Each structure stands twice: as C-alpha cells, then as structure tokens.
Amino acid sequence: MTDQPGEWSAGTAEDLVVDARALGIKVSPRTVTDYVEVGLLAPPLYRKTTQRGSDRRIYPPDQRRLFYELNAAKLRSPLARVPHRTMIPVVLYVWCMNDAVVPDVQARRALRTWAQSVGIGSGPRRRSTAHKVVTQFADPAATTGQRRLAEQWIRDGEESRRPDFDNIADALSTIASPWRARGLPEIVRGFGPAVAPITTDQAVAMWELQLQVNEILGFEGVSEDLLRRAREEHRDNWQGYQGVRADWASQAGTMASIFELPADQEQAARQQVNGFVTVLGNTLGLARPTFTRAQARARARIH
Template sequence: MTDWREAWPAGTAEDLVEDARSLGIRASPRMVTDYVEVGLLAPPLFRKTTQRGSDRRVFPSEQRRLFYELNCAKLRSPLARVPHRTMVPVVLYLWCLDDTVVTDTQARRALRTYAQNVGISSDPRRRTTARKVVEQFAHPLATVNQRRAAQQWIREGELTRRPNWNAVADALSTIASPWRSHGLPEIVRGIGPPNAPVTTDHVVAMWELNWQINQQLAEESVNEQVLKRAREEHRINWREYQSVRTGWESRAGTMRHIFELPDNQEQAARQHVKGFVTVLGNTLGLAKPTFDRAQARAKARLR
C-alpha cells in the first residue's frame, strides 16, 4: 500500500470524494454510496455530538485508507473504465488475511456482489473456456461431435447459470472415454498431479459445489459467524497449500496453470477468494452431498 500520509483521520463521504479527486479521479458522493452498496466500503458510522442532533456519518481511518488504495489500483489498471465488481476480490483478499480493515458485514456484502457476478462473461470467452476444458480431458479418439456436445453443455451452463450437471458429467466422461458410445466399459482417467488426480466427475462436482455456494452468497443467506469460521479454516488450509503447490505444479502436466503462483496482487486476490469459497462449501455442509452425487453418477455409468 502507498504512503499517502502517516495518520489517516476518519472522514465523511465528502472527504473521501476529495481524496479521490486528489488522484485525478472524477468522484462524487454517489460514488462513495456505490462503494458501500457493493461491499468495497463499510457503511459510515453514526456520530452524535449534540443532545438534539448528530454530525454527518464518518468512515473510520481504515476505510478511508482502503477507499484511497482502491482508487490507486484503478489508476494502475490498463482498462479505461474499471467496474466496481472487479475490485471486490481485493477487498475480500484483505478480509481473508486481516481482521482489522474490512468488517465482517462489509465482507458479507462484498461476497454477495462477487457471487452475483461470478461466471458472467461474453460468448467468445465462454467458447474459449469450454474448448480448454474439453482439450484437457478429451482422449485422442474422441470424435468432433463428442467434443462439440461437451463444449455446448458447458457453454449453456455458463449462459443460463443453471447447468444440467448430469448432462455435463456424461458429456465429459464420453470425451475422456469415447469408446463408451460403442457400449465398451469406461476407463476413468485423471489429470493433474499423480498424488491428487482430477477426474471429470471431480471437476463437475467442484463446479456444482461452487454454484450452490454462490447461490447462497448472492442471497446473503450465510451469516457472519459461519463466514468467520470458514475464514479461519481457510487460513490454515491456505498455509498448507502454499507448502505443496510448487511440487503439485511440477507434476500437474496440462493442469499446471491451476497451481502457478500469481503474477500480481489482483490475481493473488482472485486465487484467495476461490480458495475461501471452496472451504465455505465444506463449512456449510454442501461438499459431502455434492461429491456423493458425483460418485453415484460415476457408479451408474459403470453398470
């Protein structure tokens, strides 16, 4: 973070506007309100200074500093316009690491914004994502039609945001074991590190798990105590993961990009948030039934 001033006093919305303008950013009180609504800032605090009234609400020094730093990050971005939602992972990253800057209420609202926007992309990006997934799992004998069918199910799931998990799992298992279409038994293939291979059923289960979690986050139905418990577990898991990720990357083959260290703070923030969301699924009790369903699908194909 930058060294703007040694002491950061609390400030009103008007003070924050002036802070942004000092950076050359066009700002208004509405901009500050928008930051609060999406979770980039915590709501300002009530101040009662007289018997019959109160002064304007103020943002604590940590929040004022956060607002300034987020606007500095905007200036570093190559984008001409930086949507508020793209900065949410940075706020959640701070919350995952530290208890003193981002409040739990603020994090809950930021997670709502994150969940409402995750997976939203253009059609060209959806096509690219689907093609990469298929390329990772497709056996050389998989036909063009089998590959196209798998890509279509993935794209439709992202577009509608209501994937048909059974159809996606079946299509991916078909390209991984294309002789299934001739009535021959499936050979389950795994990719990634030898000590932690990833199968098509595992991938689909992870997608389904994240979809369920984001549904709850988008509705703000997860209370703050649960979020805090998940954060503590995530911190432990994240430290353990850092100790093994380099080794996993060296043995992951076509999936090595999943374990690569981040190139910048924004990428690091996105990785942290994804890790936290996965842990939250376990805290909410969603992980086991989701993977049980995936296992049942896999067994049904082998009958």
C-alpha cells in the same frame, strides 16, 4: 497498497471524494454510497456529538485508505470503465488475509456482490473457458465432435447460470474416455498431481458446490459468525496448500495452471476467494451430498 499519503485519519464521504479527486478521478458522495452498497466499503460509523444531533458519519482510516487504493487501481486498469464488481475480489482477499481492514459486515455484502456477478462475461471469454477445460480433460483420441459437445454444455451452463451438471459430467467423461462411444467400458482417469488426482466427476462436483454456495451468498444467507468460522478453516488450508502447490503444479501436466501462483494480482485474488467459497460449502454441509451425487453419476455410467 501504495504509500501515499503517508498518514491516514478517519474521514467523511466528502473527504473520500477529495482523496479520489487528488488522484484525478471525478467521483461524488453518491459513488461512496455505491461502494458501501456493493461491499467495497464498510458502512460509515455513527457519531453523536451533541444532545440533539450528530455529526456526519465517518469512515475509519483503514477504510479511507482502502477507498483511495481502489481508485488508484482503477487508474492502472487498461479498461476505460472499471465495474465495481471487478474490484470485489481484492476486498475479499484482504478480508481473507487480514482481520483489521475489512469488517465482517462489509465482507458479507461483498460476497453477495461476488456471488451475483459470477459467470457474467462475454461470449469470447466463455468460449475460452470451455475450450481450456476441455483441453485439460480430453484424451488425444477424443473426436472433434465430442470436444465440441463438451464445450457447448459448459458454455450453455455459464450463459444460463443454470448448468446441466449431469450432461456436463457425461460429456467430460466421454472426452476423457472417448472409447465409450464405441460401447467399450469407461476407464475412470485421474488428472493433475499423483498425490491429489481429480476425475471429471469430481471437477463437476466442485463447480456444482460453488454454484450452490454462491446462490446462498447472493442473498446474504450466511451469518457473519459462520463466515468467520469458514475463514479460519480456509486460512489453515490455504497455508498448507502454499507449501505443496509448486510440487503439485510440476506433476499436474495439462492442469498445471490450476496450481501455479498467478503473477496477476486480480487472478491471485480470485483464486483466494474461490478457495474460500469451496471451504464455506463444506462448513455449510453441502460438500458431502454434492460429491455423493457425483459418485452416483459415475457408478451409473459404469453399470
């Protein structure tokens, strides 16, 4: 975060508006309300100071500074208009790493916004994502047609937000073991670092798990208590992961980018949130049945 102003006090919505305008950004009290609704700010605190009424609600110093910093980040963005949802990962990153700034009620709302916006993107971005995934898993012998089919299944799944995981898994296993098309048996390959190889079925299971969790988060279906429990587990896992990720990246070949620490702050925040969502899937009891289905898919192809 920036260092200006040096001292922060609690403030009303009007105070936050003044802070933003000091940066040269025109906002209104309605903007502050919008931030609360999507989880970029916590609900303001009630103040009862008279017997018959109350003062205007206030935002604690950390929340006031957060509002200032989010607007300062907007100024640094190359986009002419920065949608609220694109700033959500930053708020969730703060919540994952720090207990003092973002309260659980705000994080729950931010996770709802995150879940509802996952997969929203342009056609070129979906094509780029699909091409990258296929490049990571494709054997050099995979044909152009096999690669295109796999990319199409991935793009269609992202666009519809209803992926056909069976067909995606089958298409990825085909490009990873392209001799299947000639009637030869599949060779199940592990990708990435030798200590933590990833098969195509496991990768698809991970996507399926994240989709299930996001569907629950999209209507705030996880209690604050459970979110805190998952966060503690995520913090332990994340700390351990930081100690091995450089070594894993050096072993991962075409999948090295998955394990590398992003230089871009936004991508680093997204990595953190995706990691938390995966851990939450395990906390919710969704991981085991999802990966069991993936194993069953793999066995069905072999037999």
